[in-house]
Amino acid sequence: MTATLAIENVSVHFDAGDGPRRAAVREVSLAVAPAECVGIVGESGSGKTQLFMAVMGLLRGGARGSGAVRFEGRDILGVPRRDLNRVRGSKLTMIFQDPMTSLTPHLKIGVQLAETLVSHAGLSWQEAERAALQMLERVRVPEAQRRLRQYPHELSGGMRQRVMIAMSLLCEPSLLIADEPTTALDVTVQAQIMDVLRAVRAASRMAMVLISHDLGVVAGLADRILVMYAGRVVESAAAGDLLAGAAHPYTAELLKCVPNLWGPRLARMPSLAGSPPDAKTAERGCAFAPRCPRAAERCRVERPLLRAPEAPTRGHEVACHYPVAATAVTA
Amino acid sequence: MMSAASRLRANPAAVAALAIIAALIALALIGPWFNPNNIESLDWANVAVPPGLSGAHWFGTDRLGRDLFARTLEGTRMSLMVGLVASIISLTVGIGYGAVAGYVGGRTDHLMMRFIEVLSGLPLIFFVIFLTVIFGRSQYFLFLAIGAVGWLTMARIVRGQTLSIRRREFIEAAVASGASSARIILRHVVPNLLGPVIVYATLTVPQIMLFESFLSFLGLGVQEPHASLGTLIAEGAGEMEAAPWILLVPGIALALLLLSLNILGDGLRDAFDVQER
Numbered sequence: 317m318t319a320t321l322a323i324e325n326v327s328v329h330f331d332a333g334d335g336p337r338r339a340a341v342r343e344v345s346l347a348v349a350p351a352e353c354v355g356i357v358g359e360s361g362s363g364k365t366q367l368f369m370a371v372m373g374l375l376r377g378g379a380r381g382s383g384a385v386r387f388e389g390r391d392i393l394g395v396p397r398r399d400l401n402r403v404r405g406s407k408l409t410m411i412f413q414d415p416m417t418s419l420t421p422h423l424k425i426g427v428q429l430a431e432t433l434v435s436h437a438g439l440s441w442q443e444a445e446r447a448a449l450q451m452l453e454r455v456r457v458p459e460a461q462r463r464l465r466q467y468p469h470e471l472s473g474g475m476r477q478r479v480m481i482a483m484s485l486l487c488e489p490s491l492l493i494a495d496e497p498t499t500a501l502d503v504t505v506q507a508q509i510m511d512v513l514r515a516v517r518a519a520s521r522m523a524m525v526l527i528s529h530d531l532g533v534v535a536g537l538a539d540r541i542l543v544m545y546a547g548r549v550v551e552s553a554a555a556g557d558l559l560a561g562a563a564h565p566y567t568a569e570l571l572k573c574v575p576n577l578w579g580p581r582l583a584r585m586p587s588l589a590g591s592p593p594d595a596k597t598a599e600r601g602c603a604f605a606p607r608c609p610r611a612a613e614r615c616r617v618e619r620p621l622l623r624a625p626e627a628p629t630r631g632h633e634v635a636c637h638y639p640v641a642a643t644a645v646t647a
Numbered sequence: 648m649m650s651a652a653s654r655l656r657a658n659p660a661a662v663a664a665l666a667i668i669a670a671l672i673a674l675a676l677i678g679p680w681f682n683p684n685n686i687e688s689l690d691w692a693n694v695a696v697p698p699g700l701s702g703a704h705w706f707g708t709d710r711l712g713r714d715l716f717a718r719t720l721e722g723t724r725m726s727l728m729v730g731l732v733a734s735i736i737s738l739t740v741g742i743g744y745g746a747v748a749g750y751v752g753g754r755t756d757h758l759m760m761r762f763i764e765v766l767s768g769l770p771l772i773f774f775v776i777f778l779t780v781i782f783g784r785s786q787y788f789l790f791l792a793i794g795a796v797g798w799l800t801m802a803r804i805v806r807g808q809t810l811s812i813r814r815r816e817f818i819e820a821a822v823a824s825g826a827s828s829a830r831i832i833l834r835h836v837v838p839n840l841l842g843p844v845i846v847y848a849t850l851t852v853p854q855i856m857l858f859e860s861f862l863s864f865l866g867l868g869v870q871e872p873h874a875s876l877g878t879l880i881a882e883g884a885g886e887m888e889a890a891p892w893i894l895l896v897p898g899i900a901l902a903l904l905l906l907s908l909n910i911l912g913d914g915l916r917d918a919f920d921v922q923e924r
Binding site for chain 1: 752815821822823825834839
């Protein structure tokens, strides 16, 4: 079976006017199976967004992606825009972090939604508007009929994100990339949006990539979680396995950072000391070594490859010379 | 939040200017039907009479006995038409050129902007005189010639605005939704430019009218028997000492029109850009 999305050896470089090229993403490979939900977790600057910007052909001037990206078996990285637009926006869609600014301000919601269908599916405006209305109801926008006649500024943030989701679902995509879909929203609205995404997934065989810096958000929805650090995937495992037994020290430290409501006051908000490496610096050894409690001499000179740890659960991969034993975390 | 229209209504100077412009346009369009004198008929009994309500010629006559009221209306109509047509030409070309340059960016933008710089380096007046000499003096050609040089600043303004809009998230979202570049420029970029474009266009119309008057004054513009405010003023300037009204009547009409257009343009700018205050 062809993967819905296959990313092979993709790197993203920024050309700096002076000095060396900066690498935002380094040789990442991953695959998303049909109907699978993959969570991508990493802190700011880990390259998770840039990777999928490259997939969508949205890299800004100065950034260049290399490697291969195949969507349903067809190459989409570096192909002419016209070819990319055959799938982009219809079969392969993306929603963004900030719903407040992602809708064109001067066009009514109904027009923006219908336009997608008119241009991609060749529907008439009336059919498209009817489909848009149904889709708004599906993502639980109250008073959907009235919303079609409203402008984006008349809607709240949560409502606008629902509209964005509706827009991305209109052409029944086989893959939806959600880049931090809830980061800009209130916590209660955040939960509602995640519910909508969960319901959408339950109702269709759409695959999904959920990008977030919040393990908690991803854990609730993803089948499989990939952890990125300094432009590389450092760990990949089924969601349950990862939460129960992180093998990479970075993941283990991240899991420790989930706030504990019951602990003593000072210990409530643990954090990871140090900051990720600058994209300018040449890579040597393991990028996490300077912050790693388990780092040894070998980590500073030899870069660990992504492979199954010694006592593997199925599909678990980690890039570490000295992975944490499953028992170490649960203890 | 008040809309731009309601902010404009709250500005008495702009409303007055708008009323004057509307009145002048109405007069220029329907006035000739109510005036028994036409622009070409010569009244030998009344040559160079001063203005007065008693006679048949309210605004007086010129030294050929032609009715100044009729000629001034004709001149106003012609000036407005030149201003409007040339503005529309420079608007269309300027928006198209500027939006493409700003949106495509990179080397294309670079080349397109250098081309504009070369054009704006040419002395405008010689350029128009040159074109007029080559293609002959037709008033339609005059529209084209003025419009063809008037779009440069508009293109620059539009490009600058486009550059700032291009980086906004909704453009990125539109790209991600698979819209073509042409579609994005037409549907998502250009409508967002309308505020500054309308303001600049209102200020372009009087500039172009002034330029047309200038060309006509030099004898390069509208030809007899047709008249624009510029040719009327040129005629009047010759009789300034003996019959000052021949200069004053079209002069006042032009000044009133230009002043109103400029005040309206300023009012529109304030209405569209709240931060200016």
